[in-house]
Amino acid sequence: MPQRVRVFFHNHCFDGSASAALFTALYRHALPTPDAIEFEYRGLTHKVADLFQPSEFTGDDNAIVDFKYSPDPRVTWWFDHHQSAFLSPADAEHFRQEQSPQKFYDASYGSCTKFIADIGRERFGFDPAPLAELIHWANIIDQAKFPSARAAVEAKEPALRLTLAIEGSTNPGLLQRLIPEYLTTPLAELVEREYVQAELRPLLERHRNSVAVIEKRITYQDGVIAFDLTDLDQEGYNKFIPYFLCPAGIYSIGVSRSQYRMKVSVGSNPWNIVPGMVNLAQLCERYGGGGHARVGAISFAPDDVAGARAAAAEIVAELRASLRLQHSGHSAG
Numbered sequence: 505m506p507q508r509v510r511v512f513f514h515n516h517c518f519d520g521s522a523s524a525a526l527f528t529a530l531y532r533h534a535l536p537t538p539d540a541i542e543f544e545y546r547g548l549t550h551k552v553a554d555l556f557q558p559s560e561f562t563g564d565d566n567a568i569v570d571f572k573y574s575p576d577p578r579v580t581w582w583f584d585h586h587q588s589a590f591l592s593p594a595d596a597e598h599f600r601q602e603q604s605p606q607k608f609y610d611a612s613y614g615s616c617t618k619f620i621a622d623i624g625r626e627r628f629g630f631d632p633a634p635l636a637e638l639i640h641w642a643n644i645i646d647q648a649k650f651p652s653a654r655a656a657v658e659a660k661e662p663a664l665r666l667t668l669a670i671e672g673s674t675n676p677g678l679l680q681r682l683i684p685e686y687l688t689t690p691l692a693e694l695v696e697r698e699y700v701q702a703e704l705r706p707l708l709e710r711h712r713n714s715v716a717v718i719e720k721r722i723t724y725q726d727g728v729i730a731f732d733l734t735d736l737d738q739e740g741y742n743k744f745i746p747y748f749l750c751p752a753g754i755y756s757i758g759v760s761r762s763q764y765r766m767k768v769s770v771g772s773n774p775w776n777i778v779p780g781m782v783n784l785a786q787l788c789e790r791y792g793g794g795g796h797a798r799v800g801a802i803s804f805a806p807d808d809v810a811g812a813r814a815a816a817a818e819i820v821a822e823l824r825a826s827l828r829l830q831h832s833g834h835s836a837g
């Protein structure tokens with residue numbers, strides 16, 4: 505009877521899929537068996553409740569990679585690097601108590617793929633060198649460490665094309681094919697395969713269209729980029745587009761519409777950091793939103809275009825004023 509291994513991974517994520525591939529290679533190395541091993545890949549998505557369907561843990565081994573911890577005893581392997589890896593303090597305690605030699609957590613890693621590679625080498629004598637390309641790109645993509653906004657938006661590198669397909673595709677068959685092929689095929693060759701190109705063509709067209717639309721709408725003044733897409737269906741545009749179109753921009757504020765909300769996105773240009781940047785999480789919290797220091801967002805009801813626009817206008821004015829203060833040397837520090 506073949507050994508059945510179920511690998512649960514962070515869906516729609518390059519690092520999640522690369523982690524599933526690294527784990528597959530590590531498992532084959534760590535548990536060599538004369539029997540065939542069948543790997544099954546299941547993508548997991550963040551949502552409000554019921555992250556895991558316990559009925560899904562049906563493998564002889566069940567592994568979770570690049571995703572939250574589950575205390576379910578049927579889960580036999582776990583790797584994660586997210587800040588918020590545990591759904592509850594009880595889960596964190598469960599992980600500490602169990603001290604499993606097959607469950608690993610380190611939030612200092614930029615990608616779970618690199619984490620699995622390093623643990624594999626240190627603990628299991630696994631050689632990740634043949635997968636160096638995959639590890640390299642997972643590390644860049646998961647930390648958004650692109651050399652420029654142009655590189656991020658033009659997505660010419662095979663790994664960035666694959667990311668566009670992985671993040672945008674709704675076809676679960678895509679990653680079920682890609683993950684095992686990562687182990688045998690260079691990314692430049694993978695991206696040219698017809699099943700990848702079929703996903704990529706419409707997504708690339710949508711991506712180019714959103715660059716063109718944002719270019720028409722964009723205004724720039726005093727370091728701040730602003731645009732309004734509330735009359736369009738432009739959900740999920742690439743967040744680096746404003747800085748590609750306007751590299752001098754320090755902050756960008758976009759108002760856009762999705763099925764469930766009006767959204768004000770407040771971001772800063774990773775390639776144009778200035779001293780004394782405003783904390784965007786705190787700024788967004790004042791409007792009931794949140795985020796990180798460098799990028800935040802605020803949600804409004806789907807019909808509250810006026811509220812979203814008013815908040816965006818206030819934020820644009822406040823951020824412009826903060827930069828003018830700095831220029832005139834009266835920074836409050």
Ligand SMILES: [Mn+2]
Nearest residue numbers: 519570616646
């Ligand atoms: Mn990750």
